[in-house]
Amino acid sequence: MDSRADTPRWNRLIRLLRPIHGQAVATARRLSRSAHDGDDLYQEAVLRAHDKLNGLREESRFRSWFFAILLSRHRSWVRRPRREWLPIEDLLGRRDEPAGEDGALWEEERRCAERAARALAGLKPEQREAIVLHDIEGFSVEEVADMQGSRIPAVKSRLKRGRERLRSFYLRHEAPRNETQTAGAMAWPAKERSHE
């Protein structure tokens, strides 16, 4: 029987996912190179979670259990051949986002996010996960270690090295106004930069 047709299991998963859905999608996007990739990653994680759901005994641990699956899928994604980059609108939702009264502020925020995403893309997958989960999502080091299936010293080391690499990235890109796209980093479409 196709596992996708298992309605009671889906219902249980939806019930457990609902409180963390927004955070998990956002985390998947932050780990990925585009919003589209992030959403795909999230969907893969949900599908895997559905397949393994019967093995989940303590529902109180669902959040860390699901995030561990998300990280596992993330690493699998990283090892896959590079995919086509997709427009930044997918990541930032800019296409549907009204510029509001202060368009310049919005544009600046977009540029900052773009730079952070590019910097994160240069980290090793485990470092990126640690930074995203701890520094952006606010998980404790212990929680991150649990999700990554690592020991606490390893996570601390990843955080330290990850931050060093991020700082190094920012030192290299000292002139933010004129910075140009780095090959192999995030997919920022040219038409977006024309606004800068």
Add this chain to the structure above:
Amino acid sequence: MNDPTRLDRDLEALRTLSARDVPDLDATIQTIRQRGPQRGPRLWSFRRNLMALFHSIRTRPALAASVFAALAVLIAMVVPVSYDKVVGQDVALTVAGKALGRAEISGLAQGLKTALGVNDVLVDAFSAQDGPRFVLHTTLPRRSGAEVQRASMDFARELAAKGYSASVRVTPHRERVRYPAMAYAFDQIINISVDGKSSAALEQEIRDRLAQAGVPDAQVSVTDAPRGGHEVKLTVERRRDAASPTPQEPIPQVVLTKNGAPLGGGDGLTVKVQKKKRDGVTSLTVNVTSNGKAGKAEVSNSDTLSDSALADAISTQLKQQGLDMKVTVLGGKISLERVK
């Protein structure tokens, strides 16, 4: 440095923007449930798993190599191969004498049973001009061929002392077996430890183990090397009719070990001489491995050459391949030594 501030601000911006326009959970689940075909899930699942496997192999070469190695070992442990295995020793004791009657033969059979510790002895009787001849056959379960030979010879000597004409022949008893490839590989390797053994003891053990493995005619010589250790010479001769459909029996490999580890074959010398006679023409092939370096000499019409000419032909070819050997041919028998 203002980088940490910029970094924090950028991460905050990323946090804000990536949390916007998050698709509704129900819509996401709906999308997932509609993903992929509803029909033929097994085929799709198989395809997905296969692709995942290929992907894993491509991205983790070291792991893939380990998995393949483990798989190969597993196959070798499971897949059976048929081969002839020495499972014991056949003893044939031939006795002749004018005073041999049924009662005497029965007594001899009983004596052989006691001497060799076997339960059954089969007797073949032959009539000849100089009197009847009896052959007493028995098969011993796997034991050292040399040990069986000694016990049989002792018994034959006792009979000779009693005035009988007795001779004994001990041959390995082979049976077609079907064991995993791994077992076959282990059967082809004889591990002998040299720890604390004198040259004579080592020589005896090599001879016994080879006999036990079906090579009773190996010429083994172990002497004390001038620089310490042992010098081992092992010669096995085999003749086979080229037209014979029976494949040549593989000769097991002797591996000497010290402190549980195989002795390095760096200073070993292995010589394999093959003579092939076809349509009256003899061709000779000499395969040499010395210090891990292999060489081959081929001489056609070798029977027409003198011993010295044959030695020259072999040593010249080996020298061209970087193997400096002293080749001696005496009555067609070839021996090689490294030039010091």
